[in-house]
Amino acid sequence: MTGSELTRAGAPASYGVTELAQLPRLGGLLAKGATGSVGKRPGGGVRLPEVAYQVADVDTAGEAAHLAAYLRLLGEPASEVLPAGFLHVLAFPLATAVMVRGDFPLPLLGMVHLRNTARVLRSVRLGETLAVRAWAQDARAHRRGVQVDLVAEVLVGGELAYRGVSTYLAKGFTASGGAAPADETSREEWTAPLPTARWRLGGGTGRAYAAVSGDQNPIHTSSLGAKAFGFPRTIAHGMYTAARALAEVGPARRGEKYEWAIEFFKPVLLPSTVDVAIRYADEVSTSSTNGGASTGERGFVYDGWRSGKNTRHFRGTVTPL
Template identity: 80%
Template sequence: MTAPKTELTVPGAPASFDVTELAQLPKLGGLFAMGLAGSAGKRPKGAVRLPEVAYQVADVDTTGEAEHLAAYQRLLGEPSSEVLPAGFLHVLAFPLATAVMVRGDFPLPLLGMVHLKNTARVLRPVRLGEALTVRAWAQGARAHRRGVQVDLIAEVLVGRELAYQGVSTYLAKGFTAPDGAAPDGDAPREEWTAPLPTARWKLGSGTGRAYGAVSGDQNPIHTSSLGAKAFGFPRAIAHGMYTAARALAEVGPVRRGDTYEWTVEFFKPVLLPGTVDVAIRYAAEAVSTGTQGFVYEGWRSGKDSRHFRGTVTPL
């Protein structure tokens, strides 16, 4: 059913959206099928206009998520805890954001969307057993040199308190931004030299299938060499959020604190199997001010070919 318009909380979002209440969080498998089927009809034809609608699911009971959380923690290297890390909250909310992207009036095709970056904030610890409200919407269509980029916003609330907010930025190639939408984050890549690594990840060919099992994201570019080749990759590629969440886990809950901001920007994909060198170190501003904050980077082992970079900053 459709509720009255409700004001949302993200700075810069339109003043009000129509809020559609769903009975439960959707399953990614069915959403991907819808998205793939609907992508063929979504071609560049004028400026992109996003639907002003948010999806919301109330009373999401996390009591039954213990086994799922444990599997996630084992795979990513998070210590056993009843506190849900930001990567798990992303997994929890991602199907609702995907449901927005497969709407008939969403102008961009799910097929071929490029994941550029993420910013997430944990504003209050979320614990296993708490009842949550999850909501998601799209905003911020703006120019990119190869098309248009858009933000998918996901929020998790405990009661009326905003606990988690995630912004996932995607690129749709060939599309046109609305008039007056200035380019954002489209500067040329800077020169980069790999730092000294602090870890080396040896990722097997099954890494994509393993993360797909805990995230629900069974996109064939991650789980099958044949599926990846159909999209122009020589073999399967790791989920970007797997690499970012693993780096978050290596920073660890003690150093990141109860509340923190976690960012990641993606460059070249990680081919599977593959070896990734990783550097996690204090941020320069953290050293100069005596506060805590971390930067992380990952690159192809033995090469100056960067896969990702990000930050973890206590709030």
């Protein structure tokens, strides 16, 4: 596959393309991001690097053991189909490589994961060769700083199979342009529904997900690391809770093509018990699920909260396409 064929997908037309020979290792990137975060301070506007990273030939034939471990941990049935959460894991190092560039204006350390949206437009199977690309776009105001989208795409034979958008917040920074929109969600009244599942998450949950995702951020794996960032103990990865909710919906109900979205609220402290409710979208009023945005009648809505409390951890949707 040529570079020109890869550039026809979704990166902004003004962006240049940097081709890498292989997907980078996440551990080294996180160390580089920690070091590079020290010199990145609020001041002036935020200008993102206009570059997309891409790897043209990612062979998944050797991913069988990795995929099996991921599926077991998240509660997905054994399969040769790579679910959206696993595609996120594959592409995450490339997105991280963008965030640790010297000209990326926001610090990797302390970035808050706000939400994730992914679309699976074609099943991706073990053994297929993938093209993976990632870039940052749309730095914009948030009431607590600047939010930015990290976009990752996976193509098979030149066909877009997966597109994921992860939105992060850098506190204290200022975006050029208008003021932050009103945060209606923070004022939304919410009452926990009847749970359909209960997750008992042990203290090692963060380390277990780190082993299959490569994300060894110390807030998830180390009590001391978590306390250094203001948490009383380790917290679960947001993408662990998102992927486990996706598994609760299940491959039969979400279908081969689907959209998967999640918004994060309070972090899940470990150990913890989380109640989860999976419901048909047409059973849930639009005002209580999407802040007024219609979910439509198809698909599923899910919520997660601290068991026995009204502490909401996340909400999301899974919609067959």
